Amino acid sequence: MNVDHGGGNSNGNEPELSDSLKTFGAVLKALRDEAGLTQEEFAPRVGYSAHYIAKIEQGKRFPPADLAERAEEPLGVVAAKVLGAAARSLTRKAGLASWFHKWAGIEEDAVSLYTYECRAIPGLLQPEPYIRAIFDRRLPPLSEEQIERQVSARLERQQLLANRPNTAFSFVIEQALLERHMGGAEVSRHVLDYLLLQGQRRNVEIQVMPLRQEDHAGVDGLMYLAETPQHEWVGYSEGQQSSILITGPKDVSAMLQRYGKLRSQALGREATVSLLEQMRGAL
Structure with missing residues (x-):
């Protein structure tokens, strides 16, 4: 591996x-x-x-x-x-997500980006109130200056959706993340509105994985996959205080198989929009 x-x-x-x-x-x-x-x-x-x-x-x-x-x-x-x-001569500061530097670069050049998230709304789809809710609750606590720096960095990274119209973005998100109401009802409204807005882009596909799904290919956890301009695939995953860049063809192939299965198990695009609108109306 x-x-x-x-x-x-x-x-x-x-x-x-x-x-x-x-x-x-x-x-x-x-x-x-x-x-x-x-x-x-x-x-x-x-x-x-x-x-x-x-x-x-x-x-x-x-x-x-x-x-x-x-x-x-x-x-x-x-x-x-x-x-x-x-x-x-390059050095890294202690505590930085060192391999995220490399993944961020891969993201910026990718022709396809696939994301399966079961922990939080994907970073590229987080509205500012949700971003602040995450960093406000970070442990160990962050200073106001650190929070502002993190929020700015996250918002800057989100420009990928607008700046890469020829990149195919696919997101599979667990419904439980939407039901959690991280940050409260008002933040949740922002999340649902933002998902509905970004889902209107022709190069962005958002699918929700239902709460009840007996056949589920995501039991091994979150997955990020990117297709490079050379049409090679790279995987990325995270855990507590660690991250992994996955480049082995066999391992990346397994991730692609799982992601393909997840897309077939999740709600389709229209059904996802219907669910998001229903959840938005219930708030």
């Missing part, structure tokens, strides 16, 4: 800036500028989006392990060696 283990999870630890990340980003930008390339020109030559390259240069994303190798053709041999040396 090919996995990468990290500390923390995406629900509570969005990427923070570190000096080493900012330095790496500055080095990349300087080398790119020296080569006379814009981000839009450089990005496709290394196989990533301009948005992802911008995040790396801003020090907000960990660079892919093979970025220096990919940069050799557009930037030159010497520049690639400098970039490789800068990459080896």
Whole structure:
């Protein structure tokens, strides 16, 4: 099983800036500028989006392990060696969801993104009141400044839905998460309204898994799956204070089989909208 283990999870630890990340980003930008390339020109030559390259240069994303190798053709041999040396100097702050940096980058370039959630409404579908309700209840408690930083990071990440119209987003959400009324009735109204709104996008499919479902393929827990621009699939999962990036073809294949089964077991798109509207009316 090919996995990468990290500390923390995406629900509570969005990427923070570190000096080493900012330095790496500055080095990349300087080398790119020296080569006379814009981000839009450089990005496709290394196989990533301009948005992802911008995040790396801003020090907000960990660079892919093979970025220096990919940069050799557009930037030159010497520049690639400098970039490789800068990459080896990178450090991570204690407590960060280190592998979520990599997953966040995968998300930004994905042509398909599948999500099954049984713990909380998926981060990409959380309205601001729900985000605040989560972080207000976080243990150990967060300061107001930390909460604001987390809320801002989550809202920024949600721009994927608008910025990636050609990415196919699929979400399977347990009905129990909606029945829980996290944060109270008013927050729940925001959640239902937001799900109904986002579900209107032609590239977004939201399905609810009924409370009673005797045949259920999600007993092993949450699943995140992404199809890369090279049409390879990567999986991601989380637990208490840990996360796993799954790349082994056999393991990812198993996740895809389970996700396909979950989609067939959940309510269809129209039935989901009907249920969400019914729940909204009952609040």
